[in-house]
Amino acid sequence: MSDLNISQLPEEYRELQNVVREFANEVIDPVSAQHDKDHTFPYEVVSQMGEMGLFGLPFPEQYGGMDGDYLLFGIALEEIARVDQSVAITLEAGVGLGAMPIYHFGTEEQKQKYLPDLTSGTKLAGFGLTEADAGSDAGATRTTAVEEGDEWVMNGSKQFITNSGTDITSLVTFTAVTGQREDGKKEISAIIVPSDTPGFTVEPAYDKVGWNASDTHPLTLANARVPKENLLGERGRGYANFLHILTEGRVAIAALATGAAQGCVDESVKYANERVSMGRKISEYQAISFKVARMEARVHAARLAWMDAAAKMIAGEDFRKEAYIAKLIASEAAMDNARDATQIHGGYGFMNEYRVARHYRDSKILEIGEGTSEVQLMLIARELGL
Known part of the structure; x- marks a missing residue:
């Protein structure tokens, strides 16, 4: 694929482009202005995108995906973003930030548990990295996860988290400080936190300049407890x-x-x-x-x-x-x-x-x-x- 002639895409790429373009023009565009005006999440559009398989494009069939690749995914995003960036970022974040961490770094049990719902678009997941003083600067991460028995006890807050507060959001993966490395720097790990976890609060949505139909919230963890097996990937490799x-x-x-x-x-x-x-x-x-x-x-x-x-x-x-x-x-x-x-x-x-x-x-x-x-x-x- 590294020598792909991008002016001569294979037929399956062209077919997807045409299908998504038609969907964007006939289904997304007629409701875009109203959702933008009302700041409402387009559940009906997201549901149809799920039925089309768009949330599963770059994932293997064994996890409910379409066995495609990132080129197909990008083509779909292009066509949707032509008419509605809010819908496009909902798809991009649902795949790239929600499901991809589990696909790349999750155990087989975690993949089987979470991916089928995420790749079908019936559920969404968020990516909890950014904090008030930490984004690009990993050392400023303040959210903590402390081991107590068979659980992680988590405290902290995140901000600007996409797809984190919808009715179909099932989980958010958080980066958190889980200890100290030998060099004295913070040990940062990634932990899956289901949306119904006690102590996990989705704060009121932001009043944004744009992307008004995209779901974006600050999140708070207050003594939120999750099983130790919710660690995503190797401990200390979260960031x-x-x-x-x-x-x-x-x-x-x-x-x-x-x-x-x-x-x-x-x-x-x-x-x-x-x-x-x-x-x-x-x-x-x-x-x-x-x-x-x-x-x-x-x-x-x-x-x-x-x-x-x-x-x-x-x-x-x-x-x-x-x-x-x-x-x-x-x-x-x-x-x-x-x-x-x-x-x-x-x-x-x-x-x-x-x-x-x-x-x-x-x-x-x-x-x-x-x-x-x-x-x-x-x-x-x-x-x-x-």
């Missing part, structure tokens, strides 16, 4: 394992961002060919046509970047640098295209009923979540030996 998950997630976020950038191009081409000003379609003005051309160039570069990273991942090659580059390029393309699309639409671009207005509000978080642009630059420089 390192989550870094791997984040690297994969950056490829998926890049695909999502590419879709958002593409959606801005689509809407701008349509509007420019319809809107008449001073007796001419505004597409006939070079200022507009050049702006749209530059938007299309950004999309093309972003798509090349995320697909290259995905191809390396699938081939088992080191894809870290490519993932960082893809996340940087695609997230900036989404934000730049959203700004330009809003300008092209003029006053209409400032109205929330228009897709470009939602993209304008939604896209900024793409430059922040799962590693800021500054973090991506730092990581790229590090890969270069700087």
